Amino acid sequence: MSERIPGDDRPRRSPSIGESRGTARWGLVVGASLISTGLAAYEIAPASVTTVISDSLGISATAAGLLVGVMFGTAVVTSLPAGAVLDRASTRGSMAAAVLTLFVAGLWGWQAGRNGDYWGVIASRAVGGIAYVVVWNAGIDIVSRAVDASTRATAVGIFTASGPIGFALGQGAGPLITARFGWPAIFLAFNGLALVGLVLFWPTSRGLGHSEGSAPTLGEFGDVLRNRDVWLVGGLGFLGYSLYLFVNSWGSAYLTNEVGLSLSLSGLLVALFPAVGILSRVSSGALSDRLFDGRRRPVVLGSFLVAAPVVAALPRFRSVALLVGMLLLAGFAVQLTLGLSFTYVRELVDPRVAATAVAFQTSVGLSGAFLAPIAGGALVEATGFDAAFLAAGLLAACGVALAWRAPEPATW
Numbered sequence: 001m002s003e004r005i006p007g008d009d010r011p012r013r014s015p016s017i018g019e020s021r022g023t024a025r026w027g028l029v030v031g032a033s034l035i036s037t038g039l040a041a042y043e044i045a046p047a048s049v050t051t052v053i054s055d056s057l058g059i060s061a062t063a064a065g066l067l068v069g070v071m072f073g074t075a076v077v078t079s080l081p082a083g084a085v086l087d088r089a090s091t092r093g094s095m096a097a098a099v100l101t102l103f104v105a106g107l108w109g110w111q112a113g114r115n116g117d118y119w120g121v122i123a124s125r126a127v128g129g130i131a132y133v134v135v136w137n138a139g140i141d142i143v144s145r146a147v148d149a150s151t152r153a154t155a156v157g158i159f160t161a162s163g164p165i166g167f168a169l170g171q172g173a174g175p176l177i178t179a180r181f182g183w184p185a186i187f188l189a190f191n192g193l194a195l196v197g198l199v200l201f202w203p204t205s206r207g208l209g210h211s212e213g214s215a216p217t218l219g220e221f222g223d224v225l226r227n228r229d230v231w232l233v234g235g236l237g238f239l240g241y242s243l244y245l246f247v248n249s250w251g252s253a254y255l256t257n258e259v260g261l262s263l264s265l266s267g268l269l270v271a272l273f274p275a276v277g278i279l280s281r282v283s284s285g286a287l288s289d290r291l292f293d294g295r296r297r298p299v300v301l302g303s304f305l306v307a308a309p310v311v312a313a314l315p316r317f318r319s320v321a322l323l324v325g326m327l328l329l330a331g332f333a334v335q336l337t338l339g340l341s342f343t344y345v346r347e348l349v350d351p352r353v354a355a356t357a358v359a360f361q362t363s364v365g366l367s368g369a370f371l372a373p374i375a376g377g378a379l380v381e382a383t384g385f386d387a388a389f390l391a392a393g394l395l396a397a398c399g400v401a402l403a404w405r406a407p408e409p410a411t412w
Helices: 019-057 061-086 090-116 120-144 151-161 162-181 183-187 191-204 220-227 226-259 263-270 277-291 298-316 321-348 350-381 385-405
Strands: none
Touching: 019 061, 019 090, 019 120, 019 151, 019 162, 019 183, 019 191, 019 226, 019 263, 061 090, 061 120, 061 226, 061 298, 090 120, 090 191, 120 151, 120 350, 151 162, 151 277, 151 321, 162 226, 162 263, 162 277, 162 321, 220 298, 220 350, 226 263, 226 298, 226 321, 226 350, 226 385, 263 277, 263 321, 277 298, 277 321, 298 321, 298 385, 321 350, 350 385
């Protein structure tokens, strides 16, 4: 077996800043992760109090689902343009601008929510979606360049774990914040965490603001979009994010409306689903590299094989203990794919366009995240929770079929 080639070997600044700055490098990773965690918490928080928001604004379940979905929809549209801009602009400055954008979006959403202005809240969330996709793409890029090749997968895994950490924080704290300050406050509550991350990130990222070398050409960009293997892995990301956002968006409403749990307890229980991704996303690369000797396909195949029956069967249980176990198992399985897919897709293309492949993966994956809360709300309204969760299980079964056909990277 040939030695694995690092996923991003474009002629850029050397990924090592120097041994004397090892602590600073990991300070950058932690700072970028905190920024992403704050944005992820802001992103998912409305899902934890869907019932309260629906009653307050007098909107349907489908319209309530758009409060979460719109951020992902914005990210789908802006991910590839943002990636192209990041190839030519300062990644460091872009991260700072994104934090500022989050503050603007949070204040706007808080005021619109207090005024009962549904479309104002939606518009503010769309602005927040721009901040989210800039932080995600820029974070993966600058973290990859900040550390040595030998620790790159670990560093990127830590950064991507900011997603489930933020989702768990938003799901668990959302009902508590709502009970104390009213639901519009969820749009302000997590800005401080992003600011702390920026304070840590800014000094430790000095010298890594710009990429070196020429940006990919239009032809090289097109090569990524014409790559069948990239589309296959993108499809896995689409299905994985669809499952992830469906459970995150409607799990709390199911536990409240069907099982009879309190809003606070429902939020805490559903927070387990993204929280277990802290372990799942960080360990997905290690499972692939060590247990499967560098192969990627067995991990994503196992991810959907486990997720399909577990997600479909969730509404069949009323025991809190069993529901906790099912949420943990489903969350771990689904997020194995989400943790590995960004490394996976980079290995399928020329290293010069690896960042473009990541932006493509973000766009395709988040299109599933955009559609799932809205489609889930429509299914819940039309057929009830049992049929909606069964449909999600069938979606995971499609993931099994797609993973079966997925390629291994040429470097394996």
